[in-house]
Amino acid sequence: MSDITPDVVVDARGAACPGPLMELVGEFRQGDSGTVYELQTTDSSSSHDVPEWVEDTGNELLDIDEHEDEGYWSIFVEKV
Amino acid sequence: MTNGYAIVLASGRLENIFAVSNIASVAATSEIPVDVFATMDGLEAFDSETVDSMDFEMGPVAEAMLTSEDADVSLPSETLAQAKTLGPLEMYACELSMDMLGKDLDDYEDVFDGVLGVSGFLKRARDKQVVFV
Numbered sequence: 050m051s052d053i054t055p056d057v058v059v060d061a062r063g064a065a066c067p068g069p070l071m072e073l074v075g076e077f078r079q080g081d082s083g084t085v086y087e088l089q090t091t092d093s094s095s096s097h098d099v100p101e102w103v104e105d106t107g108n109e110l111l112d113i114d115e116h117e118d119e120g121y122w123s124i125f126v127e128k129v
Numbered sequence: 130m131t132n133g134y135a136i137v138l139a140s141g142r143l144e145n146i147f148a149v150s151n152i153a154s155v156a157a158t159s160e161i162p163v164d165v166f167a168t169m170d171g172l173e174a175f176d177s178e179t180v181d182s183m184d185f186e187m188g189p190v191a192e193a194m195l196t197s198e199d200a201d202v203s204l205p206s207e208t209l210a211q212a213k214t215l216g217p218l219e220m221y222a223c224e225l226s227m228d229m230l231g232k233d234l235d236d237y238e239d240v241f242d243g244v245l246g247v248s249g250f251l252k253r254a255r256d257k258q259v260v261f262v
């Protein structure tokens with residue numbers, strides 16, 4: 050379990066790919082460098098693909114938590 | 130680093146339209162320029178009456194996406210409209226296709242930046258990788 054405290058929580062649970070990424074990027078556009086985001090997603094493909102986007106865009110992937118009992122992932126990203 | 134993609138969407142099959150909308154949208158969120166030229170059946174898939182009635186040609190994958198109870202799947206027009214607010218994505222409707230059917234942009238979903246012929250599209254595609262679907 051991550052002990053990261055995000056500045057912004059993006060609850061995209063229920064949305065299919067690429068919805069979670071789109072919701073994260075929508076919040077990213079409004080945030081400053083250094084802002085930490087938690088993206089919550091139930092979409093398995095997004096749990097793999099969002100980290101690819103983070104790496105490709107030069108932002109920082111801080112952690113990924115899988116909440117198995119609740120059926121979702123938390124992806125922690127810092128805007129660089 | 131690519132100069133972007135120029136995607137020709139000529140297929141009206143819903144799986145292909147989902148694929149184009151997802152790839153174009155994710156590229157745009159990565160600040161990769163994308164121009165989509167919707168032509169032939171690919172343009173008609175954005176006809177508002179077609180979208181309202183969900184009268185698409187589709188196979189099992191698209192059917193599963195539309196009927197999924199576990200996931201909220203946005204329609205291509207919804208994903209593209211959202212992506213246009215997030216990155217350099219431009220959508221163009223084929224003038225020839227519209228002329229043949231006597232339509233104008235008001236007949237289609239509100240995702241298009243304008244109407245283009247082939248020369249106009251090729252001019253925009255000159256520095257981009259062309260993808261034909």
